[in-house]
Amino acid sequence: MSRARVIILIAGAAALTAPAARADYAVLRSGARIHITGYEESNGRITLNFQGGSAQIDANDLVSVEPEDQFQSVAQAPPPETGPFDDLIHAAALKNGLDEKLIRHVIAEESNFNPRAVSRKRAQGLMQLLPETAARYAVADVFDPAQNIEAGARYLKDLLVRYSGNLTLALAAYNAGPDVVDHYAGIPPFPETQKYVSRITASLAQDNAKN
Numbered sequence: 001m002s003r004a005r006v007i008i009l010i011a012g013a014a015a016l017t018a019p020a021a022r023a024d025y026a027v028l029r030s031g032a033r034i035h036i037t038g039y040e041e042s043n044g045r046i047t048l049n050f051q052g053g054s055a056q057i058d059a060n061d062l063v064s065v066e067p068e069d070q071f072q073s074v075a076q077a078p079p080p081e082t083g084p085f086d087d088l089i090h091a092a093a094l095k096n097g098l099d100e101k102l103i104r105h106v107i108a109e110e111s112n113f114n115p116r117a118v119s120r121k122r123a124q125g126l127m128q129l130l131p132e133t134a135a136r137y138a139v140a141d142v143f144d145p146a147q148n149i150e151a152g153a154r155y156l157k158d159l160l161v162r163y164s165g166n167l168t169l170a171l172a173a174y175n176a177g178p179d180v181v182d183h184y185a186g187i188p189p190f191p192e193t194q195k196y197v198s199r200i201t202a203s204l205a206q207d208n209a210k211n
Helices: 005-018 086-096 100-111 132-134 144-162 167-176 178-184 190-208
Strands: 023-027 033-036 038-042 045-050 053-058 061-069
Touching: 023 190, 033 045, 045 144, 086 100, 086 132, 086 144, 086 167, 100 144, 144 167, 167 178
Parallel strands: none
Antiparallel strands: 023 033, 023 061, 038 045, 045 053
């Protein structure tokens, strides 16, 4: 029996005994986490069902099925103009030529401003850096707010360069991974990623409307 089939059988059994309100996420080898309502395997392919559609992946690309991550905020959610770590956000934005509000909204979505946040896919800190991303940007202490914000801002900037300044694609890649965005040649059809991009771009639009 394949590893992916064992994972599906275990996850399916857990779903039968879990509360109805539990949210399940399919964790992919790329690091993406997809909020799913169901899944099935056939001929080495797995169909992931989610609200509004479905997508097929190779069975080997499914790592596990996990409940939703929820991070506790270290403070009340900040208004767009001010909040925790303002000096560090300002410095990272200035160094990387980014909008401070963009970094702030990404942090709000990623960790709810909790510098000790760790997800089930091992993303860490304020901007939820995966270990390989932290290593790429030479982060010595991923839980140090200054290092985490600087590396996250550099990664955002690199994604914007990769996608020729297209903010929605850069945000989608930050959430789901650039390989997934490239595979779908756009924002992938995953509700989690689509909502992530929509929330951040809508918040930025609201900020700009106030100015």
